[in-house]
Amino acid sequence: MIASDRLPLLLVPVLALVALPLVGSMPTWVTLTVAGLAMGMIIFIIASGLTLVFGLMDVLNFGHGVFIALGAFVAVSVLAPMGGLTGSASMAANLVAVGAAMLVAMAVAGAIGYVFERLIVRPVYGQHLKQILITMGGMIIGEELIKVIWGPDQIPLPLPEGLRGSYLLGEAAVEKYRVIAVVVGLAVFLAMVFVLNRTKIGLLIRAGVQDREMVESLGYRIRRLFVGVFVAGSALAGLGGVMWGLYQQNVIPQMGAQVNILIFIVIIIGGLGSAGGCFVGALLVGLMANYTGFLAPKVALFSNILLMVAILLWRPQGLYPVAKR
């Protein structure tokens, strides 16, 4: 994303402002906006790995959703024996428990991501049709295995005591958990921006997204980097899964497939390969889902598709298309 092109960034505040008169009441708008931003942040965390993997190695993982579900279910198992910490009203204790769940979920998702890359993705580099088919197959297998291990039913994932409830901003009630989600999301985003812009590895990723061949010609084994990005992306999806599960307060094996659609919309809006575009796209989708969920619930999913179409009409390759050779 060329730093000079800031126009798409404006879309987020514009959308928020457009929604204000439609929603009518300021306090409700504040609640919805925070909810939307929180949802957007979680989606960003999940989708960022997917878009970088695609930009870097031209591999589209239709099965990315499986890491989301995996992360969420692992969190359920990790939090189950932690009743002491989650039952406590102390936010610190809660965060320790949730933090532990996040770390374990990320580790497991990352490890499975490695296996996924070796077994399923690596043999079909460069063959888009097969990739689509195989990664989809991988997701089916993953979802079914989750059902084998945890059972096919919905499992509740309640928020720890201290994280429930809302803060009051004037008249607006803002859920505590959502604020935390926004904070975590921002932290991940900033970490990503730092790595991408201030480290050599980040440089390699940004260059590789544009011209893989040239990076290899400069002497870098970009394949290894790719595995690393794939694993990181899967770990992030796992983290996102934990957060999504807590957001919904339950987990089901199909949640991966459900969120898949949203993340595809987000990375198309953002531009395949662009982390910055993914960030903007995720916020837009999150806000849109919450505003329409309030204003016209029946059209919620459509509204995001309409948003995607509108943006594609403006910029057919997404908000920040990566300049490929």
Added chain:
Amino acid sequence: MIRSLLSADYPRSRLVAAILLAIVVALALAPFLFPGARSLAVAAKILVFVLLVASYDLLLGYTGIVSFAHTMFFGIGAYGVAIASTRMGPGWDAVALGLACALPLSALLALVIGLFSLRVKAIFFAMITLAVAAAFQTLASQLSEFTGGEDGLTFKVPALLQPSFELFEDTVLGVSIDGRLLSYYLLFVVVLALFLVLLRIVNSPFGRVLQAIRENDFRAEALGYRTVVYRTLSTVLAAVFATMAGALLAIWLRYNGPDTTLSFEIMLDTLLIVVIGGMGTMYGAVIGSALFVFAQSYLQDLMGWISAGFEGVPLVAALFSPDRWLLWLGVLFVLSVYYFPTGVVGKLRARALARRRP
């Protein structure tokens, strides 16, 4: 005559021909060979899938377009018949009206989607069709006054096809010629006819250009073929055949709901069958569908039996639970994408070819 019937697209392998013949005969004589409601239901399901998968093969195998929205057209056909029969009361006029509405709607949607597919990259397109299909399914369950919502629509079929109807008083070869039987043969005849039409299409000059475009669209364009026109036409045709399959399914089930035709699982099943059977062969749809539906119905029994055997063992019992049918299918699917990319038909044809060469 065979040449003209099959449009000169022969099985090209004795084994494939034998299997095909066996399947066609079994389906033709199903009510008599395998009496019983369950086996007839399996046979009917095979017929519907053959048409659905063959239409998808036209899109994916012959034109090279990956779309996840194919079940949309399947659903439109089913809902067309269902809604018309519910509103107008049962009868051939309801079926006709349902089709008259569903077919143009599918064609129009396919036109829009087809034109859109040409403006964006293949991966984009695949993702977008995924989103559109999901949205359509949500739409169908939400427009409850129209579509019956989550519960779907149960309706009556024309008198001739109703189970209570009997053509003859006595049974023929031990089977009563009732509406169920007639429904079955309606499906059989229509599917057979439409399949042969599809064979004709893919073996016509139009079909050959499609394949050329699939291989290398720049070159086809350079040779003077307007790829836009061909690909759009192919998308529309595929949609229309899928719509017919949907209508047939609705007539057979006398019911339709969002999960019957629009579910992602059906899209996946179609994808699995077309890959396992063999993309770009048409016959792959026949063999694949038979294999798939048969296994789905009867393999689950086997799995249930195995699972019971491992009663106490926690994970293993769950692995073989008949509900986890999809797991093994998924594994088979992944394996066939790697090891038989040309599917069963392609593999058998290659072997036959290798044997012919000294």
Added chain:
Amino acid sequence: MSDAPLLTLTGVHTHIGAYHILHGVDLEVPAGRTTMLLGRNGAGKTTTLRTIMGLWTASAGQVRFDGQDITKRATPEIAQAGIAYVPENMGVFADLTVRENMVLAARNARDADAIDAERLRWIFELFPAMKKFWNHPAGLLSGGQKQMLAVSRAIVEPRKLILVDEPTKGLAPSIVRNMLSAFQRLKAAGATILLVEQNFAFARELGDAVAVMDDGRIVHRGAMAELAEDEALQARLLGLSLGAHQ
């Protein structure tokens, strides 16, 4: 410096898909000299460079570099063996700044400060535009400046062999002169260069040795001085005469 060839291609064939592009290329690039690879469009010059670099794998034959067989090696390893590549499309990373492009090219440098200061000063002397646009995205540079960046990347660290593909393509005459003097200074510093060119005047100024390709084969090899004298030979091999092309 010894005259042993640094790079040797023996009977190299390359297929791209179904197309047989290189039909047995035999080529020697002596160390410390500049070798020109000339030929008509479609003769296989770019394919030869890409094959050396491992971007395309030779289907037959051998490529030896600095005493090692690099025929089947992967591109990153070939680059690490000491070969720098300046492709026809320059391969400049448009979204990255000039500085970032250079940091990438300097494998041993973690960031811009770690690049050898002496070297960098030399590059800025050759191409002042690089200093001027140091913190600007490379996509904003003009064609000629991008070409300079591509060459700068190839020399930011010492490399044993530099492969260059049509450095003057599409450039204005003044920039071409600039490029020529930069390469001459490179030569003077002892670099080994294999350069593909269509601009014969440029090639003549720079080349010590020359190899001419046609239809995927080397059809002539020898000293540049000889070819420069022999207009009839030029016309036959390259379809042009010296005076016509500038």
